[in-house]
Amino acid sequence: xxxxxxxPSDLVLLQKEADLASWLAARAPVxxxxxxxxxxxxxxxxxxxxxxxxxxxxxxxxxxxxxxxxWAAARTVARSFDVPVLELDTAELxxxxxxxxxxxxxxxxxTELWSRLVPIARARGFSTVADGTNADDxxxxxxxxxxxxxxxxxxxxxxxxxxxxxxxxxxxRLGLPTWQQPSSPCLSSRLPYGTEVTRAxxxxxxxxxxxxxxxxxxxxxxxxxxxxxxxxELGADELPRWLEPRRFDVLRDALVKTGFERVALxxxxxxxxxxxxxHGVGA
Amino acid sequence: MTQxxxxxxxxxxxxxxxxxxxxxxxxCSLEARGGLVLxxxxxxxxxxxxxxxxxxxxxxxxxxxxxTHVGVELPSDRRGAERDADAPLxxx
Numbered sequence: 039x040x041x042x043x044x045x046p047s048d049l050v051l052l053q054k055e056a057d058l059a060s061w062l063a064a065r066a067p068v069x070x071x072x073x074x075x076x077x078x079x080x081x082x083x084x085x086x087x088x089x090x091x092x093x094x095x096x097x098x099x100x101x102x103x104x105x106x107x108x109w110a111a112a113r114t115v116a117r118s119f120d121v122p123v124l125e126l127d128t129a130e131l132x133x134x135x136x137x138x139x140x141x142x143x144x145x146x147x148x149t150e151l152w153s154r155l156v157p158i159a160r161a162r163g164f165s166t167v168a169d170g171t172n173a174d175d176x177x178x179x180x181x182x183x184x185x186x187x188x189x190x191x192x193x194x195x196x197x198x199x200x201x202x203x204x205x206x207x208x209x210x211r212l213g214l215p216t217w218q219q220p221s222s223p224c225l226s227s228r229l230p231y232g233t234e235v236t237r238a239x240x241x242x243x244x245x246x247x248x249x250x251x252x253x254x255x256x257x258x259x260x261x262x263x264x265x266x267x268x269x270x271e272l273g274a275d276e277l278p279r280w281l282e283p284r285r286f287d288v289l290r291d292a293l294v295k296t297g298f299e300r301v302a303l304x305x306x307x308x309x310x311x312x313x314x315x316x317h318g319v320g321a
Numbered sequence: 322m323t324q325x326x327x328x329x330x331x332x333x334x335x336x337x338x339x340x341x342x343x344x345x346x347x348x349c350s351l352e353a354r355g356g357l358v359l360x361x362x363x364x365x366x367x368x369x370x371x372x373x374x375x376x377x378x379x380x381x382x383x384x385x386x387x388x389t390h391v392g393v394e395l396p397s398d399r400r401g402a403e404r405d406a407d408a409p410l411x412x413x
Contacts, residue, residue, distance in 0.1 A: 264354065264357070267354075267359075267392070269357070269390070269392045278371060278373070281367075281370055281371060281393065281395070282371070283364075283367055283395050283396070283397070283398035284398045286395040286398075287397055287398050290397070300394060301394065302359055302392030302393055302394040303392065303393050303394075303395075304390065304391065304392055304393075305360070305370075305376055305379060305380055305383075305391040305392065305393050306380055306390070306391060
């Protein structure tokens with residue numbers, strides 16, 4: 039991997055892509071935990087291109103914390119790029135350690151995912167199981183990464199130094215629709231730590247975010263759940279126009295219909311891992 | 322001497338914060354919820370929040386007063402003059 043700062047960034051990325059091709063070839067066949075997000079979509083399509091349909095299996099874990107729209111996007115990518123897909127149900131909400139929503143909630147979620155996915159992959163002859171963790175993720179609070187390690191799941195994008203921007207650039211070159219898709223963590227990330235994760239709350243959050251998308255809000259968007267209050271984080275381009283009272287009324291009406299009594303716009307706007315900051319949790 | 326509990330400190334911070342924000346031309350009541358503070362501006366102050374400079378200044382003040390997150394709950398454009406009080410209020 040070449041990280042020499044004097045080498046043009048395009049060449050650095052090309053080298054990383056070549057490294058990824060070698061990594062995949064050396065470990066084929068490869069099963070991939072596939073959410074349809076930017077990272078795992080790129081990894082799945084790259085694996086399909088380099089290993090063929092017999093060399094890759096994209097496995098989707100479905101549960102209430104996985105947005106329906108994300109599932110549909112994942113299926114679309116797989117269909118468009120001829121990536122074989124397997125779906126399995128996960129039941130992290132039935133684990134009281136997960137439902138209690140501690141700061142290491144993701145550990146229990148990923149433990150549930152990998153403990154179901156890895157044996158299925160191995161039984162089908164996939165010697166390697168990988169996820170879409172990227173190099174930027176390594177500096178964030180990611181307790182789920184421990185579960186991946188415990189189950190022998192590899193993270194080639196992180197290992198080879200792919201940043202999120204690298205993955206977006208490479209995805210764009212491959213024609214992946216996900217290249218400019220906002221990051222899409224699970225719906226439980228909208229609940230402050232310590233607030234119980236329930237199906238009803240996840241469904242409410244999903245309806246709320248869908249309602250805001252239906253208003254034409256593009257880009258990064260989160261509805262943070264504070265019991266009676268929805269705190270809406272919008273991208274920098276969207277925030278100013280929704281701070282206009284008439285527009286705010288429209289936004290509030292849309293969210294009240296989904297069950298929130300009160301609505302506030304976050305003055306700072308979208309930030310990934312916002313609730314980690316609220317609770318002083320971090321890497 | 323007894324130490325003020327966390328709730329007291331939060332309330333005191335919110336009171337001081339409301340006064341500081343008023344200096345920026347934004348009259349509002351505040352509601353503290355742990356590290357989150359909700360601003361409830363009066364109608365006449367909503368326009369001031371359209372300014373990126375004002376928003377940045379408000380955020381900086383909130384950080385200085387110990388809040389990590391700032392939400393703004395605007396008065397309804399349909400509900401007349403509710404919350405058009407002159408003085409900042411504290412709700413906790």
